[in-house]
Amino acid sequence: MSTTKPVNQKAWWLVLPVVICVAFSAVLPLMTVVNYSLQDIISPERRVFVGTEWFVAAMRDEELHGALWRQLTFSLAVLAVEIPLGIMLALSMPAKGWKASAVLVVVSLSLLIPWNVVGTIWQIYGRADIGLLGAMLQKMGFDYSYTGNATHAWITVLTMDVWHWTPLVALLCYAGLRSIPDAYYQAASIDGASRFAVFRYIQLPKMRGVLMIAVLLRFMDSFMIYTEPFVLTGGGPGNATTFLSEYLTQKAVGQFDVGPAAAFSLIYFLIILLLCFILYNWMQRVGTASKEGAGHE
């Protein structure tokens, strides 16, 4: 490196507005949460530094452990259903013409409905007396009740999430599929590749990027699910559908206890940070591995 270009570093100043915005909207609030998590704040004048007390309380809270397991199971179930279903939906959607536009509109409809309305829709839909689904299941001989039976409540919340969010996965996959050049399909048909081989070796690898976004988005969103189960079941029956954020709200924010709430939030934040880091790296690795594999063939 004998001849280096003179570099003008003044452009860094242009980043300053963003830095200030992010500092005020994200970094400082997060620092505040850390600060609150170490204190018992009765009022700004009356506050006690309690050290790790709230963290100790949170870490030894059996109900929190329960909510965490329920949450993990729920999020994994969401991924296990929505990702394959979304891919299948995207594969069966028409590629061009008026049909494609029509299907896109229909598929994306559920994404336009606000969360609390989705909860209300399903609450009525599942009711045994006036709801279409609930009444039909009753007529068919199933004693279905999402308010009384924990399993039913759980399945209803899962179905609601699938109903609400599978279209997002489908749309992302659809976008991925449309970006595959025709030449790939032509080459495959010359080689006499089966439908499954086309999916496995052309469509799936080409969808890797969008699938990664879909998995991360769905995992994050389902991990932070609040409004829909709150409206549908209110966390019940018992605490069968009390997921993490619901529990957090019940225990901490509802009582205006900022200390424990802050400690909870930080633990929650750390869990999400770790899971996203693992997921991201895992998907990156799957991607590089399949690329290397393709190089050898």
Place this chain on the structure above:
Amino acid sequence: MFDWMVWTTPVAVFFTSIALMLAGMTVWEIKSPTILRKGFLPIATTRGDRLFIGLLGAAYINLAFVGLAGKFAAWFQLEQEPSVWISFAISMVVLVLVMRKG
């Protein structure tokens, strides 16, 4: 000046050290750019990745420690729960280990 936000000294110390770490990493990166390498961690990492993993690990070690401190006291028949400074020391050792060998 910052009294109304009830800031405390330990939090200030915590964030100052984080900021110093980030600044230090930036200077280090400019002086000698990092090389992607593979240590005992299952993925190839840069220096920044290892700092992130180390800090995240440190947070988890401390959380696990305060969660289990009651059990530790029972197992080792201590009169009171062990100090969080022990887990802090362990987590810093882990951080250094991840940075050097990860």
